Amino acid sequence: MTKVLQALSIGLLPIAALLAAGPAPIKGILIDKKCSAGAEVRVLSTGIEGGMVVAEAHTRECALMPACQKSGYGVFTYDQKFLAFDEAGNKQALAAIKASKKLGNLEVEVTGEVKGDTIKVASLKMIE
Secondary structure, three states: OHHHHHHHHHHHHHHHHHHHHOOOOEEEEEEEHHHHHHHOOEEEOOEEEOOHHHHHHOEHHHHOOHHHHHHOEEEEEOOOOEEEEOHHHHHHHHHHHHHOOOOEOOEEEEEEEEEOOEEEEEEEEEOO
């Protein structure tokens, strides 16, 4: 019985290490919810609109507008999804935008717990 328990515990070590490492960071473009609708990919008869090109063109100035701040923030990921931040994430995002010298292409790396289309932000950093 002891040998079985030892074998099991040795087999579980890699799994425990993965769980301890936490979630992988999510990279994308910091954008407010109000403007994120413009980045949604749409297939039209004339072609495809939206996507990362629109998100990357979003400016710091726009993100700091009162209506955009009020809508909250999120990350538009490289696989074309928008993940809205929780309240703590919104505060971190606003502080990061204000502290950044970037005028556009507000690339970020975010870690946290993803549930559906929202993320409970544990950390957020601008990629300069």
